[in-house]
Amino acid sequence: MTDGGADARSAHLPVMYAQVMEGLHVVEDGTYLDGTFGRGGHARGVLQRLGTGGRLLLMDKDPEAIAVAEQEFGADPRVAIHRGSFTDLAHWGAAATGLDGVLFDLGISSPQIDVAGRGFSFGKDGPLDMRMDPDSGESAAQWLARAGEAEIADVLWQYGEERMSRRIARAIVARRAEQPITRTAQLAELIASVMPRAKPGQKEIHPATRSFQAIRIHVNRELADLEAGLDAALAALRPGGRLAVISFHSLEDRIVKRFIARHAKAPAGNRRLPAVEEFVPTLRAIGDAQKADSTELAGNPRARSAVLRVAEKLAEPRP
Known part of the structure; x- marks a missing residue:
């Protein structure tokens, strides 16, 4: 990705x-x-x-x-x-x-990725939104602020096939108890901090790739x-x-x-x-x-x- x-x-x-x-x-x-x-x-x-x-x-x-x-x-x-x-x-x-x-x-x-304010990109810091229709539904930040740990883990696994889904969900819930997660860079850095390093010779993708995909799919149904x-x-x-x-x-x-x-x-x-x-x-x-x-x-x-x-x-x- x-x-x-x-x-x-x-x-x-x-x-x-x-x-x-x-x-x-x-x-x-x-x-x-x-x-x-x-x-x-x-x-x-x-x-x-x-x-x-x-x-x-x-x-x-x-x-x-x-x-x-x-x-x-x-x-x-x-x-x-x-x-x-x-x-x-x-x-x-x-x-x-x-x-x-x-x-x-x-x-x-x-264009949706290139505009940081839309919140789709983990490579550009912006509001954690991810809605294709910004006037409808709840943003990624709003969902992450209220969803339970099990629900977050299920979404990351089901829509992102993220093997570290439970570890990431646990980290999100712990971090939001300290401060709201409202920016794409915040979330990307948090995910990266709990992910294992790629093995030598293994194709490396950004650690937040699957999680961002999963959250976006969920938020937009x-x-x-x-x-x-x-x-x-x-x-x-x-x-x-x-x-x-x-x-x-x-x-x-x-x-x-x-x-x-x-x-x-x-x-x-x-x-x-x-x-x-x-x-x-x-x-x-x-x-x-x-x-x-x-x-x-x-x-x-x-x-x-x-x-x-x-x-x-x-x-x-x-x-």
Whole structure:
């Protein structure tokens, strides 16, 4: 992982741009949703492929991202912009008529990491916030101030796969009894102070990497939102419409992989159980999981953990 997380998206080089454009299979008069606008790298590509009858719907929880979208795309009659989570796409009227493509580019963007005041980075001292929507929910500092030791340890293990989760949680609870933990540098230094040193020859990452990832995922409800967003996307897609999801760590990718498989493949049968209704697939996986190629990695090392999965919605069978 890099400073703040390997799931950062480059502001200048959209991750897996060519593969995403191919996967979405944009048609001129189609309607497409970019549910994680970020700084608009993929959105620009979709818009270039749309004709005058096409539509591009842009969503993001981050007010700074929405400000960029309004400035760059607000005057285009083909574009509609909405601040909010992609979990709410079913309640956005612009998406009610159906979508021909949906893109979720998960994780955090480079601008979010680069601004110390957002609290995502352990390499830049700032308020310990970590919220993608700074106007909603509780910050990382607020959660760490109230959560019990067991809850903190569980989050660090479940969302960061941090083996020292209990030791770190214990240190956090002890430190906050002495003084509030309100800064990213405070937390990063505290975590580093209780972590074992890397063994000779072992690839070394910052000691706070997994913990910062875990806290960010928890504060933003990222995995729960992903599950809800996938369901909403499937419901909104028209037959033949494409779903493209870029994930940046195994927890996200596992959810996407299982979602596609659940809707594309019949579950394994059990001869000891009574027969159930015939399985009717609603999705078709388009190829296997894709990763960034060597050319992209040379220009954007942050893409090294990106995984793209694409699926197509199938037509409902006739009665």
